[in-house]
Amino acid sequence: MGRAFVYVIVGGGVAAGYAAHEFVKRGVSHGELCIVSEEPVAPYERPALSKGYLLPEVCDLTSCSCGVQLLHCLPSFHCCVGANEEKLTPKWYKEHGIELILGTQVKSADLKRKTLLTATGETISYKFLIVATGARALKLEEFGVNGLDADNVCYLRDLADANKLVDVMKSCGGGNAVVIGGGYIGMECAASLVINKLNVAMVFPEAHCMARLFTPKIASYYEEFYESKGVKFIKGTMLSSFDFNSDGKVTAVNLKDGNKLPADMVVVGIGIRPNTSLFEGQLTMDKGGIKVNGQMQSSNSSVYAVGDVAAFPVKIFGETRRLEHVDSARKSARHAVAAIVEPDKTGEFNYLPFFYSRVFTLVTLSGSFLEGGTKEQYEAIAQATRLKPAIQDSAELEKQGLGFALTLSQKPPSSQPLDSGGSRLLMEKPIYPLHATAGVIMAASIAVFAYWYGRKRKRW
Numbered sequence: 001m002g003r004a005f006v007y008v009i010v011g012g013g014v015a016a017g018y019a020a021h022e023f024v025k026r027g028v029s030h031g032e033l034c035i036v037s038e039e040p041v042a043p044y045e046r047p048a049l050s051k052g053y054l055l056p057e058v059c060d061l062t063s064c065s066c067g068v069q070l071l072h073c074l075p076s077f078h079c080c081v082g083a084n085e086e087k088l089t090p091k092w093y094k095e096h097g098i099e100l101i102l103g104t105q106v107k108s109a110d111l112k113r114k115t116l117l118t119a120t121g122e123t124i125s126y127k128f129l130i131v132a133t134g135a136r137a138l139k140l141e142e143f144g145v146n147g148l149d150a151d152n153v154c155y156l157r158d159l160a161d162a163n164k165l166v167d168v169m170k171s172c173g174g175g176n177a178v179v180i181g182g183g184y185i186g187m188e189c190a191a192s193l194v195i196n197k198l199n200v201a202m203v204f205p206e207a208h209c210m211a212r213l214f215t216p217k218i219a220s221y222y223e224e225f226y227e228s229k230g231v232k233f234i235k236g237t238m239l240s241s242f243d244f245n246s247d248g249k250v251t252a253v254n255l256k257d258g259n260k261l262p263a264d265m266v267v268v269g270i271g272i273r274p275n276t277s278l279f280e281g282q283l284t285m286d287k288g289g290i291k292v293n294g295q296m297q298s299s300n301s302s303v304y305a306v307g308d309v310a311a312f313p314v315k316i317f318g319e320t321r322r323l324e325h326v327d328s329a330r331k332s333a334r335h336a337v338a339a340i341v342e343p344d345k346t347g348e349f350n351y352l353p354f355f356y357s358r359v360f361t362l363v364t365l366s367g368s369f370l371e372g373g374t375k376e377q378y379e380a381i382a383q384a385t386r387l388k389p390a391i392q393d394s395a396e397l398e399k400q401g402l403g404f405a406l407t408l409s410q411k412p413p414s415s416q417p418l419d420s421g422g423s424r425l426l427m428e429k430p431i432y433p434l435h436a437t438a439g440v441i442m443a444a445s446i447a448v449f450a451y452w453y454g455r456k457r458k459r460w
């Protein structure tokens with residue numbers, strides 16, 4: 001059994017959704033495009049899983065207003081709502097003649113024959129393939145710790161993980177949660193766990209949270225804020241094993257420093273690994289992902305890679321990088337489609353790395369970070385930070401980047417709110433001279449972080 005399409009996207013996450021949207025904008029004909037995804041739902045805005053989706057008022061997962069099981073309708077966060085564009089519901093794909101093959105894993109790819117083989121035994125052939133397989137969460141087993149199967153150990157990569165997390169969280173209200181990992185998944189989950197009234201301890205081996213992104217000063221601001229909400233930080237140590245009860249549930253987390261933490265549930269956020277296995281030995285790899293050029297085209301001219309799985313040239317750094325951010329997934333996907341449909345009119349992808357997060361209910365610009373900026377930029381960001389402006393529109397802040405601070409700093413003093421003296425200016429001199437580039441992180445209410453990477457990336 002087999003079907004043939006002009007364009008096939010393997011993977012149905014953020015990048016797939018935005019690629020489909022771009023194909024439609026560029027006039028794809030009915031029947032030309034197919035998306036094959038392991039997940040049972042149409043592409044959605046993955047970042048929502050660790051934000052609104054985990055909040056108590058949202059996490060009644062039984063049904064939504066349209067009466068359909070929430071799992072299948074994702075009422076508020078289908079692609080492309082995250083970029084203030086239309087919501088791509090299953091109906092949208094149908095109306096545009098896009099074949100959505102959901103709940104179906106691609107088991108192998110034969111790039112010479114231009115075919116994919118699915119877990120259901122179907123062969124799908126393509127003229128152009130877009131690889132949008134994203135990444136998977138690293139599991140504790142990969143570090144020699146058992147616990148993957150325990151009912152109360154949670155990861156967070158997809159909707160099924162999020163649904164499990166919500167269920168477990170609800171079942172142990174008022175209990176103890178241990179978060180393993182101090183990256184953004186750990187931080188965002190910790191905030192949601194607190195809001196859901198659990199006692200939260202965070203454990204990570206680094207000296208401070210968000211070690212790959214934050215300076216010690218910015219991290220300490222965040223940690224103090226979290227501590228004020230009741231989160232306990234246990235730094236500089238790691239998980240060594242779990243204690244289990246007779247039902248196989250984890251009851252305590254044993255740490256390498258000899259301490260034991262009681263646990264009604266555990267959330268693990270220790271990094272991700274790109275899903276490249278279908279293409280190992282067939283495509284050139286780099287930085288753990290599929291190496292592409294400025295058109296997002298891989299070493300096979302019919303195959304493009306986008307999103308978390310793609311390692312592409314980042315012009316501002318003059319080198320190939322693989323990013324794990326939603327903004328890059330959206331934009332690389334759009335660029336690949338443009339390059340496929342209009343190769344002569346599409347230049348090199350010129351991406352400025354950007355990342356945002358959202359924790360608790362911070363709603364004002366409360367800190368900033370500038371690495372390697374000019375004197376004027378340092379002054380502007382300092383001024384903007386002192387003013388603590390409310391962030392009304394995160395998309396606008398994203399658009400403006402450092403310009404937001406420059407504009408704000410030029411406003412006459414009378415129109416600026418008074419600094420009550422408690423402003424937290426978190427500025428650092430360039431501390432990574434080899435890669436220092438101008439950048440700004442606005443640790444804000446909606447905690448929006450805009451930045452130009454200034455250092456080699458390690459795993460989150």
Ligand SMILES: Cc1cc2nc3c(=O)[nH]c(=O)nc-3n(C[C@H](O)[C@H](O)[C@H](O)COP(=O)(O)OP(=O)(O)OC[C@H]3O[C@@H](n4cnc5c(N)ncnc54)[C@H](O)[C@@H]3O)c2cc1C
Pocket residue numbers: 010011012013014015016036037038039045046047048049050104105106107132133134135156157158185275278306307308309323324325326327329354355356357358
């Ligand atoms: C909980 C969470 C919160 C996040 N928050 C933020 C944030 O605040 N800011 C930010 O910048 N980034 C955030 N991210 C990262 C962001 O979501 C990713 O960068 C983005 O989703 C990458 O898009 P993608 O399409 O490349 O991969 P994904 O969205 O992961 O999609 C990959 C898809 O491919 C499918 N797939 C994989 N292999 C196969 C196969 N063999 N056959 C069929 N289908 C397959 C997967 O099931 C999945 O549907 C977050 C990620 C998570 C998990």
